[in-house]
Structure formats: C-alpha cells, structure tokens
Amino acid sequence: MNWDDYTRWGEHIARWGGAYHKSLRERPVRAQTRAGDIAAQLPIAPPERPEPMDAIMDDFETIVMPGMTHWQHPRFFAYFPANASPPSMLAEQLVNTVAAQCMLWQTSPAATEVEGVMIDWLRQAMQLPDGFTGVIQDSASSATLSAVLTMRERATGYTGNRDGLAGKGALRIYCSDQVHSSIDRACWVAGIGQDNLVKISTLGPRYGIDPDALDAAIKADIAAGHTPAGIIAITGGTGIGACDTLGPVLTVAKAHDLYTHLDAAWAGSAMICPEFRADFWEDVERFDSIVFNPHKWLGAQFDCSVQFLRDAAPQLNTLKIEPEYLKTTGEAVTNYSEWTIPLGRRFRALKIWFLIRSYGLDGLRTRMRNHVLWAGELCAAIRELDGFEITTEPMFSLFSFRCPGDDAMQQTLVDALNDDGRIYVTQGAFDGQKIIRFQVGQFDTTRDDVMLALDVIQEVWQAINDAS
Template structure:
C-alpha cells in the first residue's frame, strides 16, 4: 500500500466510523454469535499472496462485526464503561500514524512533556495536593501491581528485587472484601501470595473497610511474626461500588508505617465534580499511590490509566533499571519507563490533551452528573416493579437488584436480557446472593436510553417462567 492508497482508505474508514456511531443504537449491544462462529469463517492458513483492501474490509464487516460487543452503545449498562469520545479517537489516529515508541524523553520529548502536564491538569481536576505527580499506565491492574511491588520492596528495605523473598517473612497486604480481583493477581505476581492478602469485612451504607478490624489484623500479624507491608483501599469497587472511609485508613497506615494505594479506577473520574468530595474523597491526600482510569467514565479512548504518586521515589527505587543503552546524557529529564513495568510506552497523553480541551472540565462534569441522576431515577423505577428488590442502593451511578426468584432465575434474566440485545447487563455476587448490576456511564447515553431499560427488564422478565 502506498500513501495515496492509505489516504483513500483512511477516508473511507473514517466515514465508516462516523456512520457506525450514528447507527449504533440500532444494533444489539452484545454480540449474538456462538463460540467458534467467527473462527470457523477464517482460513486455516495465512495467505501467501497479497489481498486487496476492499476484500479485507468486506470480510471485516461480514466476519468480525457480528462478533463485536458494542462498548460504545448507549444502552451498555454492564461492567464499567470503556468510553471513546470522538476527540480522543482522533488523537489515537494521530498516535497510530506517528507510531512513536515513547519510552524515554529523547525518544519523543513531546510525549513525555505533555504527559507531565496532563497528569498535573488531572491532579488539579481531582483536587489533589500540589505534591502529587504521576504517570500514565495502560490499566489500573498495572498501576496496582506497581504499587504492590513498591509495598514489597519498601517492607524489605528495597532488597527483594536483589535478594529474592526468601527469609523476608510473610509480607502482608490488607484490603476489604470488596476489592477487584486485580488486587489478588498483583499479590500473586509480586510473589506475596494469596494467603498473605488479608481481606477485611465492610460496614455501613458504602460498604467501607472496618477500620477496627484493620488495626486488629495488623496487630495480630505483627504478634505472629509477619511483616505488614501495605494497605489497599477502594473508592467505587466493581461489585456494588463499595467506598472505603479513606481518612481512618490513611491514619492507621501512617501510624503503622505502611505504604498505601487507592483503587479509584472507575469512581475517581467523578471526583472532578466537587460535590462528591465530601462523601467519597476526605483523606485521599494521605495515600501514597492513587489510580483512576480516564478510559472509563471520563471518555478517553482505551487504554489510559493514571497513577498519582505522592512521592515517586519509592516506585522508582522499585522499578527503575538503567542499562547503558537507555541512559540519557545531558540535562536531567523524566523517563516514564522507569516509573512503570513495561519499557515500551505509547503516546497516551495526546488523547487526554484533546479530550479535556474539546469538552472542558465543565462538559465532562455535566455527563457524570447526568449519569448519577439517571441511575437514581431508573433504580426507583426498578424498585417499583412487582417482586423486584434493590440490593445495593446507588453509589454514584452503580446499583444492584434482584428479580423475583432464586439465584438461578437472576442468571436466567441476565441471559435473556443479553440475548434480547436491546440492553446489556452483568451479574454479580453480594453477601452470598447473585445480583444484577446496573451501571450508567456510556459517554453518549441519554435519559431516554437509560429509562428504556426499565421497560425492557419488565418485558423480558414477564416472559420467563
């Protein structure tokens, strides 16, 4: 393909993209294919001869598109959103075109310097103290793993990377029983082990970690000869939106000398709205590491996760490795690859620059406020349905409910709704019972899209025996 052909096909694909988004509401939200349907249509071996782009795109439409679940669909109420606002998509076009590997300042100074400024813009938007800096990660999982590794190294006097974990004792990390499974996986990968992740009970309307239980667990571990290493709190957990009381957790960590990480991957975006601070944000300044995902509720094209660090030196001491071929001569500069696990880095900051400028913080705040209001409204509509139960009240834009019947019937309703195609929901487990999650957060959803879901739920439920 030459560059004239590239321009021709690039124009056609842009036109296809615009039409796709304009007609997206007409498609079923979740892919309606069965396992193996897509793979069975692909050749068993790669082609030896080149094929034309027209044929390739025809096959994309015919084979791939039926197997796509439409995350940008306005009636996507499952999981948490992975939004893609148009300006961030255009930024990704440019990033893909430039195709820079931005591992060091010298490999693309603009990528490094724009990243630093975007981190500070977001720090201001979330009202974090001036001392916080940070880095863009691919996902919250990577940020959490980086924090857990830092907890491990700090607790071992920064000797674990060099000496291994033999004879270091049982390193213990504390969290609530509401945390995302990425916390478990981080403990696996860091060599700390599942048995040393201490999950504590929750209490109150926001399902916050029990501070007294936390203190007791740390004291018991010290008495048993274990090595407390860190505490992971959560604001807006995946299951039902659980939010820890950050102030007491940070106070305990300071008294005990433990490193802290806050997982605010979804709900952190809502903290650009000052009115939510009093309920969810007091004490946040006491945390060493905080992660939130602009690629969720804020609208940045996936992937784009921001990790704020109160003092980056501990994470640099954990992750920085500098062979001769990666050294930068001359004036001191920031090399963000030393702050993260991967060496290679994409120019993720560009989509934040485009997104924030194109909408302004006020435009982004308006969307989040609407989603919260509409979640409360549809929650009340479902509450009014005969035999339905609201299990967890809305925390920001997430709540859970049950239809009449046992756990098996909850799953039958979820499956029937998703097979119907008009909306997309997922199930969860809370206090030993299966629940149905409902989360409002797709970037371009409207009140009509949200409220339509109540009618669909009632209609589909009426068809189940």
C-alpha cells in the same frame, strides 16, 4: 499498500466509523454469535499472496462485526464503560500514525512533556495538593501491581529485587473484601501470594473496610511474626461500588508505617466534581499512590490509566533500571519508563489533551452528574416493580437488584435481557447471593436510553413468566 492507498482507505474507514457510531442504537449491544462462529469463517492457513483491501474490509464487515460487542453503545450498562469520545479517538489515530515508542524523553520529548502537564491538569481538576506527580499506565491493574511491588520493596528495605523473597517471611497486604481481582493478581505476580492478601470485612452503608478489624489484623500479624507491607483502599469497587472511608484507613496505616494505595479506577473520574470529592475523597491527599482510569468514565479511549504519586521516589527505587543503552545525557529529564513495569510506552497523554480541550472540565462534569441522576431514577422505578428488590443502593451511577426467584432465576433474567439485545447488563454477587448489576456511564447515553431499560426489563420478565 502505498501511501496513496493508505490515504484513500483512511478516509473510507473514517466515514465508516462515523456511520457506525450513528447506527449503534439500531444494533444489539452484545454480540449474538455462538462460540466458534467467527473462527469457523477464517481460513485455516495464512495467505501466501497479497489480497486487495476491499476484500479485507468486506470480510471485516461480514465476519468480524457480527461478533463484536458494542462497548460504545449508549445502552451498554454492563461492567464499567470503556468510553471513546470522538476527540480522543482522533488523538489515538494521530498517535497510531506517528507510531512513536515513547519510552524515554529523548525518544519523543513531546510525549513526555505533554504527559507531565496532563498529569498536573488532572491533579488540579481533582484538587490534589501541589507536589503530587504521576504517570500514565495502560490500566489500573498495572498501576496496582506497581504499588504492590513498591510495598514489597519498602517493607524489605528495597532488597527484594536484588535478593528475592526467600527468607524474608510473610509480607502481608491488607484490603477489604470488596476489592477488584486485580489486587489478588498483583499479589500473585509480586510473589507475595494469595494467602498473604488479608481481606477485611466491610461496614454499611458504603460497604467500606472496618478500620478496627483492619488494625486488629495488622497487630495479630505482627504478633505472629509476619511483616505488614501496605494497605489498598477503594473508592467505587467493581462489584457494588463499595467505598472505604479514607481517613480511618489512613490513620491505621500511619500507626503502622504502611504504604497506601487507593484504587479508584472507575469512580475516580467523578472526583472532578466537587460534591463527590466532599462525600468520598476526604483525606485522599495522604495516600501514597492513587489510580483512576480516564478510559472508563471520563471519556478517553482505552487504554489510559493515571497513577498519582505523593512521592515518586519509592516507586522509582522499586522499578527504575538503567542499562547503558537507556541512559540519557545532558539536561535532567523525566523518563517515564522508569516509573512503570513496561519499557515500551505509547503516547497516551495526547487523548487526554484532546478530550479535556474539546469538552472542558465543566462539560465532563455535566455528563457524569447526569449519569448519577439517571441511575437514581431507574433504581427508584425498578424498586416499584412487583417482587423486585434493590440489593445495593446507587453508589455514584451503579446499583444492583434482584428479580423474584432464586439465584438461577437471576441468571435467567440476565441472559434473557442480553439475548434480547436492547440493553446489556451483568450479574454479580453480594451477601451470598447473585445480583444483577446496572451501571450508567457510556459517554453518549441519554436519559431515554437509561429509562428504556425499565421497559425492557418489564417486557423480558413478562416473557419469562409467560413461558414458564
């Protein structure tokens, strides 16, 4: 392909992309293919000779697209959103075109300096104090792993990287039983181990960690000769939106001199709204590390995760490695590869810059406030359905419910809804039983999209009963 062909096909794909997004409401949300359907249509061996781009695009349309679940569909109510606003997509196209590897300041000064400013724009939007810095990671999983590694190094006097963990005893990390599985995985990868991740029971109505039980667990571990290393709190847990009350957790952490990390991967975006900060983020400025994903609710294209740091030094002391070929001479600069686990870095800050400038903070706030409002309306309507129950009340724009019947029936309804194609939801677990999760957060969803879910649920439920 030469650059004239690139231009022609780039224009073609841009037109295709606009048509695709405008047609999303006409498509089933979840892919309707069976396992193996796509692979069966692909050649077993790679081609020896070049093939024309029009043939490749035709195969993309006929083979790939039927097997895609449409995450940008306005009736995607499963998991959490992985939004892609149009300006952030355009920014990503520019990043892909320039194709820079932004590991050091000198390998792309603009990428480093825009990243620093975007971190500070978001710090201001969330009203974190002056002095907080941060870094853009690929995902909250990477940010959490960075924080857990920092907890490990701090608890071992920054000797774990050098000596390994043999002979250092059991390092303990504390969290609630509502945390995301990425916290478990971080403890695996960090060498701390699943058995040393201590999950504490929660209290209603927000299903936050019990601070008294947390304190008691830490004291018991100290008495047993273990080494407490850190606490991970959550704002907007994945399962049911659980939120820890931050002040009491931080008081326990301070009493035991523990490093703290706040996982706000989904709900953190809503903290650009003052009313949500007042309700859910009191005392947040005392956390050592905070992560949220602009690629979820805010509208930046995946992947884009922001980790704020009250003091960057502990994480730099944990992750910074500087062989001769990576040293930067001259003026003091920031090299963000020293703040993260990967050395290679993409120019992720550009899509935040395009996003915020295109909508303004006020436009982004309006979207999230609408999502919360519409989720509440739908929850109230489902509550009135005969035999249905709301199992967890709306937390921001996430709630859960059950239809009449046992756990198998919950899965039957989830599968039938997703096979119907008009909406996409997922199952979850809470209080020992299966639930149906529903979250509103796709960037272009409307109230009509959300309330259509009520009709779909009623129709599909009636069909299940008619068939039984």
